[in-house]
Amino acid sequence: MTAPSDAGEALAQALTAEYAAIWAYGPIGVRLSGAERKAAATAEAAHRGRRDALVVQLSNGGGSIPPDRAGYALPFPVTDRASALRLAVQVEERTAAFWRAVLPTSAGAERDRALAALVEYAVRATRWRRSAGISPLTVAFPGRPG
Amino acid sequence: MVFTCPVVMGRTTRRNGTSEISRRAVLGVGALLALGGAAAPLTGCGLLDRDEPPAPDPLAPMIDEALRLAAGLRAAAGTHPDLADRLTPLAEAHEAHAAELARVTGTALPSEPAAPSGAPEADKAATLTALRQAERTGRDAASKACAEAPADRVALLGSITAARASHLEALK
Structure with a gap:
């Protein structure tokens, strides 16, 4: 992650992080059940909400909107509940870092x-x-x- | 210094001889603190202000607060050893915050250990409730400082706010 030089770039990078987070909650959700699956759905909805708000904000600001990709590389295979939970931790930590990087330009x-x-x-x-x-x-x- | 001038001028003397800071002056201090580091580049403007002590760094009180939060957690861990595994990493985080705040503000950490704001409760649930309340207050203070901070400090304050919020969760 390189430090963004201006507000538009910081927001665009946050948007790509949100795309990846939404994508990652797909494989995470299917490995979870009960309350944990529900928590994953809630988390995914939060990332979707921020993605949508960023797209609107970047469009209104006249900035370029980075495109979503068909898929994202996972840091490790998600094969069971344990690896799904580990990935969920990483997804939240990683998206948090991109929003932290928005702070200085906002x-x-x-x-x-x-x-x-x-x-x-x-x-x-x-x-x-x-x-x-x-x-x-x-x-x-x-x-x-x- | 531009922003401290009204403070000095606002000092009034009451008829009974006691000195007090006028309401307007107090508001002036509030404005100075609210401006935070943004005001720093504007200081040192006047020859007449040479005798003024430098304005305290707006983040200086946060160092004490971080050390107080750490002391409260360590005291609670002492009273309830079975909670130590949960509480010690949180205390260490507050101490790391204090060290980082001291670094960015160029202040030395106090050599005396901070005193917790109150003795830990004998009851475990009450202890956790009190610790959560302290983290909540600390989170809100850090959030306010983050909103007002200059660009070079805002990310640190954002992390401190998020850490205190996650402590609240960890103390559930």
Whole structure:
């Protein structure tokens, strides 16, 4: 992830992260059941909501809208519940990082929205870590690269 | 310094001889804090202000707050050793925040360990409730600082806000 140089680029990068997150929740959801599958559907809906808002915002701003892809490479195969939960943690951590990168180029309501996304995804990563039995449940600097 | 001038001028003396800061001056201080680091490049403007101490960094109180949150978690872990595995990583995160805030503000961390704001409750559920309340207050303060921060500090404050919010979740 390279640091975006302006607001349009930061938002475009966040949009590509949201595309990938939505795609990843497909294979995640099918490996989960019950409350966890429901939580995955809720998470996916949140990423769809942010994707839609970004598309509108970038269109209104006259910026270029990066296209969605047919598929995204997963960091590891998702074959069971454990790997699905691990991927869900990574998806939330990764999208949180892209929204964190929006903060320096934003102000006012746009900054509030970026912070809300960073906070929401960090909290959701914590919930997925709990489901996965990962300890500790939190990281010191959510969204910070490295 | 432009923004501190009204503060000094606003100092009034009451008839009974006690000095107080006028309401207008207090509002001036609030405005100064609200402007945060954005005001920093505008300071040092006047020859007449040479005797003024430098304005405290708006993030300085956040260092104390982070250390207080850490101290509260460590005290609770001492009272309830079975919670230590959960609480210690959260305390370490607050200490890492304090160290990073000290670095960006160019301040030294206090050598004395911070005192927690209150003794941990004997009851475990009450302890967790109190810790959650402290994290909630800390999250809201960090969120406010994030909204007002200059570009070079906002990402750190965003991470601190998100960390405190995730602590709330971890303390459930």
